Amino acid sequence: MTITTRFPPSPTGMMHIGNARTALFNWLYARHTGGKFLIRIEDTDRARHSEEAVQVILDGLAWLGLAYDNMPESQFANKQRHIDVANDLLAKGMAYKCYCSPEELSEMREQAKVEGRPTAYDRRWRDRDASEAPDGIEPVIRIKAKLDGYMTVNDQVQGDVKVAYNHLDDMIILRSDGTPTYMLAVVVDDHDMGITHVMRGDDHLNNTFRQNLIYEAMGWEKPIYAHLPLIHGPDGAKLSKRHGAVGIREFQELGYLPETMRNYLLKLGWAHGDNEIISTEEAIKLFDFNGIGKSAAKFDYAKLENLNAHYMNEADNERLIDLLSPFLKTHHDIILTDIGLKRLMAGMDELKERAKTLVDLAAEATLFLNTPSEYSEKAQKQLNGGTLDTLKNLSNIFEKLTKLTTEAVDEACRSYANEKLEGKLGKVMMPLRAALTGTDKSPNLTVMVAILGKEETISRIQSAIEYIEKQ
RNA sequence: GUCCCGUUCGUCUAGGGGUCUAGGACACCGCCCUUUCACGGCGGCAACACGGGUUCAAAUCCCGUACGGGACGCCA
Numbered sequence: 001m002t003i004t005t006r007f008p009p010s011p012t013g014m015m016h017i018g019n020a021r022t023a024l025f026n027w028l029y030a031r032h033t034g035g036k037f038l039i040r041i042e043d044t045d046r047a048r049h050s051e052e053a054v055q056v057i058l059d060g061l062a063w064l065g066l067a068y069d070n071m072p073e074s075q076f077a078n079k080q081r082h083i084d085v086a087n088d089l090l091a092k093g094m095a096y097k098c099y100c101s102p103e104e105l106s107e108m109r110e111q112a113k114v115e116g117r118p119t120a121y122d123r124r125w126r127d128r129d130a131s132e133a134p135d136g137i138e139p140v141i142r143i144k145a146k147l148d149g150y151m152t153v154n155d156q157v158q159g160d161v162k163v164a165y166n167h168l169d170d171m172i173i174l175r176s177d178g179t180p181t182y183m184l185a186v187v188v189d190d191h192d193m194g195i196t197h198v199m200r201g202d203d204h205l206n207n208t209f210r211q212n213l214i215y216e217a218m219g220w221e222k223p224i225y226a227h228l229p230l231i232h233g234p235d236g237a238k239l240s241k242r243h244g245a246v247g248i249r250e251f252q253e254l255g256y257l258p259e260t261m262r263n264y265l266l267k268l269g270w271a272h273g274d275n276e277i278i279s280t281e282e283a284i285k286l287f288d289f290n291g292i293g294k295s296a297a298k299f300d301y302a303k304l305e306n307l308n309a310h311y312m313n314e315a316d317n318e319r320l321i322d323l324l325s326p327f328l329k330t331h332h333d334i335i336l337t338d339i340g341l342k343r344l345m346a347g348m349d350e351l352k353e354r355a356k357t358l359v360d361l362a363a364e365a366t367l368f369l370n371t372p373s374e375y376s377e378k379a380q381k382q383l384n385g386g387t388l389d390t391l392k393n394l395s396n397i398f399e400k401l402t403k404l405t406t407e408a409v410d411e412a413c414r415s416y417a418n419e420k421l422e423g424k425l426g427k428v429m430m431p432l433r434a435a436l437t438g439t440d441k442s443p444n445l446t447v448m449v450a451i452l453g454k455e456e457t458i459s460r461i462q463s464a465i466e467y468i469e470k471q
Numbered sequence: 472g473u474c475c476c477g478u479u480c481g482u483c484u485a486g487g488g489g490u491c492u493a494g495g496a497c498a499c500c501g502c503c504c505u506u507u508c509a510c511g512g513c514g515g516c517a518a519c520a521c522g523g524g525u526u527c528a529a530a531u532c533c534c535g536u537a538c539g540g541g542a543c544g545c546c547a
Contacts, residue, residue, distance in 0.1 A: 009547095010546085044546090045546060105544090112472085114472090115472090158475090158477095161475070167473080167475095176545060179545085181545070185547090202476070202477090202540085202541065205542075206475060206541075227476090230541075232540080236539065236540080237540085264483095268483070271483085273485065274494070274496075275496095276495075277496095295477050295478065296477070296539085296540060296541090298483080300483060300497070302497060303483065303498080306497055309509095313510085354508075355509090378507095413506085417506090425505095426506050426507080430507065440507060444506085445506065445507090446506090
């Protein structure tokens with residue numbers, strides 16, 4: 001049998017990082033075993049459903065590079081099949097009609113709470129005859145759970161987990177309006193799609209027992225389960241918006257690379273010895289249930305950033321420039337010209353080594369693309385009467401050089417420092433940095449000068465000289 | 472309240488009875504490199520939740536306690 005995993009998101013308008021990890025693990029396992037990875041959209045809640053919301057999920061998967069092996073299936077489309085199964089169960093006596101109104105049920109739960117009993121449905125209609133049904137109430141269909149013994153789930157992550165059958169309630173499988181519930185739909189779809197391995201969040205562990213009731217009643221083979229611990233925020237609570245970015249789209253917009261996310265998410269809850277940097281190819285080779293941890297992990301934004309710096313540094317220059325374009329546009333309102341493109345290509349080795357995210361990279365790239373429009377406070381301190389001569393002299397020296405290569409610039413700056421400034425290179429470089437970039441931090445200046453070229457370099461120095469003279 | 476799960480440095484984790492004076496990574500601190508910032512190099516700080524067992528020997532196995540998390544919908 002081909003190993004088949006699945007990712008069944010409900011279209012909520014965003015793809016939570018936790019779901020992204022679930023998708024990644026399922027994808028990895030399918031690739032590792034040479035099996036299949038299927039997508040199913042859990043869109044049975046029609047009120048909340050929208051095409052855009054579905055697209056957000058699909059976009060997220062595409063960005064992460066998780067290709068699936070089917071046409072994304074709609075759970076809603078399988079509605080009739082779910083209903084048929086419910087009726088089948090009813091006919092077999094494995095399910096029954098319950099005529100409780102929602103009000104009656106909540107009353108029952110209230111009462112149970114007060115008395116300290118479990119709040120599960122008390123099976124009051126399990127053995128009653130339909131003739132006792134009150135008027136005007138459309139029944140729901142509930143599954144009949146066994147009353148004795150225990151169900152054991154051999155979870156690939158959690159180990160053997162045992163629950164008494166009588167703790168499982170007779171859950172609703174078909175609503176009073178005739179629509180199937182999630183519990184029924186997942187089981188039927190997973191079975192029909194030939195899902196062999198169900199990997200999902202820990203929060204579904206309890207559901208597993210109830211869902212297994214359906215597998216057992218239908219005589220279907222149950223899948224192998226693996227329940228992943230949840231991802232928490234720094235404060236230990238379920239990761240949510242108040243902790244910072246949680247949607248995969250947000251991470252994209254913050255300038256993280258997909259390979260970073262894959263590596264980080266993989267390591268969050270899965271480990272292979274001391275390996276930290278794991279390529280996707282390696283991950284496919286190594287991924288297994290053994291490496292999955294049992295406890296919830298806190299999301300660490302600092303570590304993510306560090307990893308991203310690593311992958312940025314490794315990334316291909318042309319690809320980085322492609323990825324950078326939208327950031328230049330949205331953050332700096334820059335559209336790359338031919339000259340800009342050339343400068344970035346020349347400076348990318350220098351730039352990418354320094355940046356942690358594409359947002360950082362865009363900001364630094366700006367130094368190559370834009371003439372400074374203002375000088376930062378620290379830059380202003382470098383531009384005064386004391387450095388005016390230095391800048392004027394540098395301008396002349398650069399003017400006379402036939403070609404501003406890194407070596408030539410370096411040589412010129414050093415000998416100027418030796419002759420006029422007691423060998424203090426910083427006294428040459430810091431004013432030059434301020435003049436060229438408008439800041440006190442920048443990539444290697446000799447590289448910058450070489451990339452900017454004679455005309456642009458001298459023009460920027462001249463602007464700084466004018467600025468000083470106006471003071 | 473009921474049921475289920477978890478607990479190793481601040482964080483992610485390695486560890487599956489002796490090799491653990493508990494290893495790695497991020498963060499933090501210090502030094503070096505250096506024209507700045509960053510990178511890089513070197514070094515440092517820092518953890519087996521607690522209490523009982525089992526055993527010659529426990530971070531590793533068992534039980535309990537505490538704490539944390541999750542589930543208890545005609546949502547998915």
